[in-house]
Amino acid sequence: MIRTWHISTVTDAARARIATARLATAHGVTAVERTRLVSALTAQLRQCLTKGGSWLLSVETAAVPAGGARLDVEVAPEKRPADDRRSPWRATVVLPDGAAGDDDGDGHVADDPASLAEALFGADEDAALVLDRLDEQERLVAFHREELHQTNQGVLALHGELDAAGRAQRELFDAEQRARKEAENARGRLTFLADASAALTASLDHDEIVRLLPTLLEPRYARSGSVDVWLFDEPADHHANHSADAGRHSGPRPAAAVLAARRGRPQYAADHPGGLPGVDDQPPSALDPTRPLLCIPLMTRRAPSGVLTMSPPDEHWDADDAVMLIELTRRASIAIENAKRFEHNRDIAETLQRALLTDLPATPGLRLAARYLPATRGMNVGGDWYDAFRQPDGGLITVIGDVTGHGLRAAVMMSQLRTALRAYAVDGGSPGELLTRLHTFLHHLQPDLYATAVIARFHPDDPTLTWAAAGHPPPVLRTPDGRVRALDAKPGAMLGIPLRQRLKDHTVPLPPGSTLALYTDGLVERRAQGIDPGIHRLSSALAEFGPEELDGDLEGSADRLLRPLLRDSEHDDDVCLLLCHVHSSAADPAEPPGPLSSGLRL
Missing domain, CATH: 3.30.450.40 (GAF domain)
Structure with missing residues (x-):
């Protein structure tokens, strides 16, 4: 249904405004929506009156396709020029569901003061409701504004804490990086110091x-x-x-x-x-x-x-x-x-050891050759020693020994044993008796020092070799037919141990052309191999010589014998070798007079 009002004066506008408000109230429009509609309509009508002329206000109740209804309000010129393409003013209010309005009547508003006053009071009531609603909304807005302010303060405080935490974390990270760098540098210095110290002390x-x-x-x-x-x-x-x-x-x-x-x-x-x-x-x-x-x-x-x-x-x-x-x-x-x-x-x-390793004596029918090689590591001076000297009865004593340890103490003890042996041998005695006296001497002189030794005795009138051993590797004998064997008869214990012992003599035939090798363990012993393989290598090397080599050049034979046994230039212990060769001719006319070279190699 469409209701229309002609407006040309203020009174017409006031009546149309009052009628529109009453229709909105009749159709259940809320006070806020009604006030919003009436206020907008009033502003539009004021503009129309300012422009002058006659205007037409139309209010239509129309149905909505989805169900419900709406209230359409339109203000347009009563006589619109053909060239005026401006759209009329329109406003639409959706009616509440189930709102039933009174569509009867033409919306006429009386001109008497009572009706206008009543309409004015009605407008004030709507304004009061709007103001109440506005106060409520303002209080709600104020509440939410305060809540938002508190929230913002909390967010700002949180951002401040996060920023402080971030700065603290960055500072900790930087400190950790510096500490790690300092630790790496310190570790590098310590590693360098340890490696350099090891190199210097090596x-x-x-x-x-x-x-x-x-x-x-x-x-x-x-x-x-x-x-x-x-x-x-x-x-x-x-x-x-x-x-x-x-x-x-x-x-x-x-x-x-x-x-x-x-x-x-x-x-x-x-x-x-x-x-x-x-x-x-x-x-x-x-x-x-x-x-x-x-x-x-x-x-x-x-x-x-x-x-x-x-x-x-x-x-x-x-x-x-x-x-x-x-x-x-x-x-x-x-x-x-x-x-x-x-x-x-x-x-x-x-110097002491060079002074102690003297020249070997010359004996008709018997040639001697000695080699001494100090250890290539450590002090290079040890207790290995050899000696050869005559006894009053014409016999020749040959000895090779090894005092435990290295350095000056071992060298001095070796000198004392050498001197003691020569002193004991003046009174005669067999190799076993001499070793027994040396054992007693060393035990009383140096209770915490020990030695090993082999003594072999040659006599020009006796084709027999007499020998005795005290804890020393066995002598190796090469017979004229080229066979080599170790004289491994049961030896005595080491010299100087706290044990009463009497060392025994052993004998073996010694025909012309025989060669006896006395040596220390440095020649035959190798780490992780033991001593037996070394004795076997020495025996094999000695077996390869011919009788004429040993007769003609015993010194050169000693060098050639050492060469395959000491292939490594580095050895941890002293090496001592004494070769005793009975010439194939008993008279040995080629024997030069005087002492033979000791072949000392230091």
Whole structure:
């Protein structure tokens, strides 16, 4: 149903507004929607009155296809020009479901004051409802605004906490990275220090240690070519002779090196402070002012023995590097001191041992050849020894022995045993009796030192070999027919053990052309193989010689015998060999007078 009002004056507009409000109320439109519709309509009608002319207000109740109804309001000019393409003003209000309006009547509003007043009061009631609703909405908005504000404050606080946590996490990560880098650097320094220490202590040659220091330090911790080792106890010509060696040079020394030697403290010479722990700062060196120098004394138990001087690989060292270099220098000084002490003791022991290994005597019908090779590792001086001398009755005593241990003590004990044996042999006695007296002598003289020995006795009037052994590898005998066998009759125990023993003599025929090999365990014993395979190799090598070789050149035969047995140039123990060859001709007219060479090989 369509209702229409003609509007040309304010009164017409007021009546149309009141009628529209009443229709909206009759169709159940809520006060808020009704007020919104009436307010919009009033504003439109005010514009129409301002423009002037006659206007037509239409209100239609129409059904909605999906069910329900709506209220359509339209304001348009009553007489619309043909060229006016503007759309009329329209408003639509959806009616509530089940709302039933009174479609009867034409919507006429009386002109009397009472009706207008009633309409005015009705509009005020709608405005009051809207205001109440507005107050309620404002309170709700205020509540939600406060809630949103609190939420925003919480979000801001959370963002602040997250940002602080992020910064703290970044700081922790950076600290962890720095700590990890420092740990890696520290591990690298410790690894370098351990490896360098092992390399320094592996050598007992102080010249080699000095040459090794630049190789270890350059270029990681020192500029290439800058490492110099100044040893005080070496003469100037020694440095001059080694000027081409790494780590040494001749010429004037920096003042910082002299101060390090005098004060026993590391010195840093540069045009700026080094800030290194335990290091004194000094002015730059006059020899090379542009090059920083770190001078570290090589300390011994009593006083500095030298100074290690170097330049940094970059501009300077950091504190941890300096501490590590000082510790490495301390270990290098200990290694150099130990090497010098070892070299000193070795020289003394070698001198003593050279003096003790005398020439072999010449005996008609019997030739002797001896070889002594010191161990290639360690002190190079041990207790292996051999000897040969005549007895008053014309017999010849040959002996080979081995005192346990190495070094000066073993060499001195070997000398005492050699002297004691010669003294006992003056009174005569068989090999077994002589070994028995040596056993008693050693047990009382050095209760904690032991020895092994074999004594063999030759006599020009007796074609029999008499021998006795005390804990020593058995002698090897080659007969003229080329057969070789070990004289492995049961030996006695080692000399010097806390046991009363009487060593027995053994005899074996010794026809012309026979060769007896006495030796120490260094010749036949190898690690993880035992001694028996070595004795077998010695027997096989001795069997390969012909009688004419042994008769004609016993010295050369000794060398050729050792060659296959010592194929490795390195051996851990001393090697001692004594060959005793009975010439095929008993008279041995070719025997030269005088003592034969001992063949000493040191």
